[in-house]
Amino acid sequence: MGLNILAVDDSRTMRDMVRLTLASVGMNVTVAEDGVHGLELLEGSLPDAIISDINMPRLDGFGFIRAVRGIDRLRAVPILVLTTESAPELRARARDAGATGWIVKPFDPRKLVHTVQLVTG
């Protein structure tokens, strides 16, 4: 059974890229358009990993990750931040919020797969 991944990004292009990349190695990808949407989708599910953008309307990536970590059953789910910004302070903020790791856009599809596999085992 393939891994179940939730990808949260307000850019449809990015959602499609992540979805198709991970689907090509047999992962099942559910997509959400922003943090609020992501939390809604998480209400009835427990993915193996979450991939989240930072800059999003309604609820940004930091808020989303904090909210996910605040939910008991989701506190150990790996969350990868996918962002074009790679400044160290951004990483520090993402880490404070509870991010597991980060991937910088534009991403190498193989690297994305590899990273997801790394954090999910």
Add this chain to the structure above:
Amino acid sequence: MSIDAMTEIRASFFVECEELMESLHDALAILDAGDGTDETVNVVFRAVHSIKGGAGAFGLDALVGFAHRLETVLDELRAGRLDPTPGAVRLFFQAADMLHDHIRAAQSQDAPPPTGEDVLRALEGLMQAAPQAEPEAVDFTPTGLSFDPMLPQWTTPPGTSEWTIRFRPHAGLYRSGNEALLILRALAGLGDTHTTCIVPPALALDPATAEQPQLGWIITLTGDVSEADIREIFDFVTDVCDLDISPADDAADGSATDGVAAAMASPDAIPFRLAPDSIVAAANHDDPPATSPGVGEAGLAPELQPPPAPSNAAAPAPAQPASPKAEPDAAAATIRVDLDRVDRLVNLVGELVINQAMLAQSVTEAGMAENTAVMNGLEEFMMLTRDIQDGVMMIRAQPVKPLFQRMARIVREASTGVAKQVRLRTEGDQTEVDKTVIERLSDPLTHMIRNSVDHGIETPARRLAAGKPAEGVITLSASHRAGRVLIEICDDGAGIDRARVRDIAVARGLIAADAQLTEAEVDNLLFLPGFSTASQVSALSGRGVGMDVVKRAITALGGRVAIASEPGVGTKFSISLPLTLAVLDGMVVRVADQTLVVPLSSIVETATLTPQAIRRIGRSAEVLHIRGDLVPLFDLGARLGFRQARAAGDRVVILTTQEDGGRAALIVDAIMEQRQVVIKGLSRNYGRVPGVAAATILGDGKVALILDPSDLTRSSPQTAIDAIPLAG
């Protein structure tokens, strides 16, 4: 990912770009109006950011480069270090226009457009002028597909084959969803490992400290592995663990520099050697390790499953969406459909309408009595068909907003070119019109807007002298009116200088020097071919396109254009358009046993023709005398070559409006009915036929030509119509 998938995403990316440009423009308009909030700035930033992100994935370097520099300035705006002054917003508008050019160039794979270097420089200049401007904090490598350009570049050369790694997680490692055993497993994948687990002398089993990690590991790794390979595995956790990586030789002499080794080498610590197999097994999802504090079973479950119990700690209250962007829920309720499929459906519905009309005719001819089940069923079928038709036409309908936004750009560019201050206000931009109508409206509208800027709005000095604000306003509005779309372009300029228009028309020989014209007639002179009031050809209007071309384009769409002007107050152009190009309201007429359709949009009135009303001019021309006016008179039958001379007896005339604003009277034998007809193009089979706009199929299955009255009365009497085998 397959090439097909990439092509599809690429196409989808450009669609998304258009949407993002729309939100960007909306947000800039809000900033421009001085109503911006932090979220408004965020919307602008996110739009540019998303465009950059997507463009990077496709290696669109020019687009990435431009978006990146724009984003950098926007970041200053977002951080509050730059004020959205009117001047700054104007520059952002210009930059947005150039960003749009870059997107289009990337899409069509053309050479990149002019870089917009001056606008970027001007924007970056604002940034430097801002008091607390900081050097660019964002780093981004716009070079196609690449992974994490931030990965540290380790200088240690590979070649050392044995490493000693001391690793002790902090609580933050587990809190952030990382998993020590997965890291050990990844290390095991690099080469041969010997792993020793360091357990504190007394494992604290107190629940209060259960979340504090207590284990550490010393791993000896042998293989063709560089330090960078090892560091990469620890990339996500360097800030949440104690880590020491050293060549085995160094470690062996006990001189490791940091405290990790020392802490782990505490005399009380009890080392356990772990076999690599056990690490791999332990890290396996199916066998959750008991040693990973903070990790619940649920976190490692392999598949999506319902939560064990509803959690109250779930979602925080969502922030109020302040963004003008559509709600994600609304977006989710739309699908993208290939236009070909929609057009196929439109065609099929057209066939259905024709079929229904034929069936209705057959049933009537069969002498079916009223109120029978068949007649009632047919009635319902008719209504249903009309509903389906309307519904399908709705699919092709699109809001005029993108079109209006392009006009905003035209205003910005045109006003800069002639040193005028002009603002475009739009109303009703959610009004929906057929996609093709919108596409074909773009050119005429562009020209009319340019015209308003060029001729309508006065220079700031003249406006101030007239007691008006220096900035002129052009209002572009769209609304639905009586089954048609009304588009109005209204400026608050000087109005039409009628004396001057008259003089020019006389000078050009368009009217007689002593012609008595009403104000409306003078205004309509603007639409005459060749008329141009520009005393010198300006950069804007000097494109050889007059208002006559605008009018022709609108007429070709089945539209009408009207003009109204008041001196000193302004000028208003009103364009009335059909909702769709697939069906047309027409008047079905008979001429010499032929059935023809005259578009209702061009008909002014119908009347009975009396011989007394006909005046002969010259050798063959005739005019109709109607209510004091003389209107050129044409016999449709003769004009179309159906007959040589007009048959005797009373006839009906149809008065039509012409493209040149004048009127013409067409003689027909009888008016059959007024009805909606499905337009079937002829040009694919016959090329352009003079005087004929298209054809339709009537209820009796016969083909009827749809006339183009303006063209018909303009072209020579001998037409190509004989070439068309008519069923009539």
